[in-house]
Amino acid sequence: MHNDRLNKLRSQMAARKIDAVLVTYMPNVFYLSGFTGSTAAVVVTEESSYILVDPRYSIQAREECKGTEVRDYTSGPTISAAGKLINELKPTTCGFEAGDLTVASHRLLRRTVDERIKLRSTSGLVERLRAVKDSHEIELIRRACEIVDNTFTTITREIRPGLREKDVALTIDFTMRKLGADEVGFETIAATGANSACPHHSPTNAILQFGDLLKMDYGATLDHYNADITRTICLGKPDDKQREIYQIVLDAQIRAIEAIAPGKTGREIDAVARDYITSKGYGENFGHSLGHALGIEVHDGPAFSKSSDIVLEPGMVTTVEPGIYIEGWGGIRIEDDVLVTDTGYEILTSATKEFIGI
Ligand code: ZN
Ligand code: ZN
Numbered sequence: 001m002h003n004d005r006l007n008k009l010r011s012q013m014a015a016r017k018i019d020a021v022l023v024t025y026m027p028n029v030f031y032l033s034g035f036t037g038s039t040a041a042v043v044v045t046e047e048s049s050y051i052l053v054d055p056r057y058s059i060q061a062r063e064e065c066k067g068t069e070v071r072d073y074t075s076g077p078t079i080s081a082a083g084k085l086i087n088e089l090k091p092t093t094c095g096f097e098a099g100d101l102t103v104a105s106h107r108l109l110r111r112t113v114d115e116r117i118k119l120r121s122t123s124g125l126v127e128r129l130r131a132v133k134d135s136h137e138i139e140l141i142r143r144a145c146e147i148v149d150n151t152f153t154t155i156t157r158e159i160r161p162g163l164r165e166k167d168v169a170l171t172i173d174f175t176m177r178k179l180g181a182d183e184v185g186f187e188t189i190a191a192t193g194a195n196s197a198c199p200h201h202s203p204t205n206a207i208l209q210f211g212d213l214l215k216m217d218y219g220a221t222l223d224h225y226n227a228d229i230t231r232t233i234c235l236g237k238p239d240d241k242q243r244e245i246y247q248i249v250l251d252a253q254i255r256a257i258e259a260i261a262p263g264k265t266g267r268e269i270d271a272v273a274r275d276y277i278t279s280k281g282y283g284e285n286f287g288h289s290l291g292h293a294l295g296i297e298v299h300d301g302p303a304f305s306k307s308s309d310i311v312l313e314p315g316m317v318t319t320v321e322p323g324i325y326i327e328g329w330g331g332i333r334i335e336d337d338v339l340v341t342d343t344g345y346e347i348l349t350s351a352t353k354e355f356i357g358i
Contacts, residue, residue, distance in 0.1 A: 168203065
């Protein structure tokens, strides 16, 4: 598994005439080596790969990183150790992750690495590989999706007017953990009443009132892979306006999902939902992008937005999450996780999208 990933990276390196690459962004380090600790760096050359760890992680790295040679360093920052290893390997050109290295780390790297070795900034090299998931990754995302689906079924039995947003968030987090999540993927959003008009709202002491909307956006992490779901429900019987907006968001979401297929661009899929919402008069109320890639990170990369030129490929996993937010009234978002398949798409989350009133 990791060998396949390293070989794919090597062909990217060859295309860019780089004969070594220093990987410091930790989700990328994990992807290439399997290392789950918090500090390390990976150096990949045409023939070999190395992971640099400090003594806290020596044993762990040897257990987790089977296809990668573990090198221990005992003093100084990871970057100086990486610089010394690069000197030993003597590449002509070594890439580094420009989006991850700080200016200070870059200076230190340049000072440590022999001046005859060229350092070249790369961006998105490993991220591009990560965009297309292998069967092992898809399986983990599927299992994380099951957890968020089952969480929804469980919590809708427990939520009632009178609870606080914080109580709802706590119930969601507890339920996800109880159902097998290793951790929550991000701070759970539970937003009721007018608070639901904020797309990203931290739970407060606001009390759930009869007749109000409740928007919940939460994610489960399982074996380092994520699921991400949003459902909006009504506390009591939805009124006509709530029903109208809910149906527009749902129709926009279904249309966008049904448009997903290899070869389509992120911009095209975004436009399907956005144009539909605009045609119903709520274009101004859908301010964020339609969806993001999902994987080792909850926001695993770009996917669907007005400016996305991503071309869909089988194996990509994305969210599709249109919303309509009206200040003073509230907001409705519906989010599912979708796998791009050879022929189209498969929806990985299956919690009901019926407009529930509880
Ligand atoms: Zn979400
Ligand atoms: Zn999301």
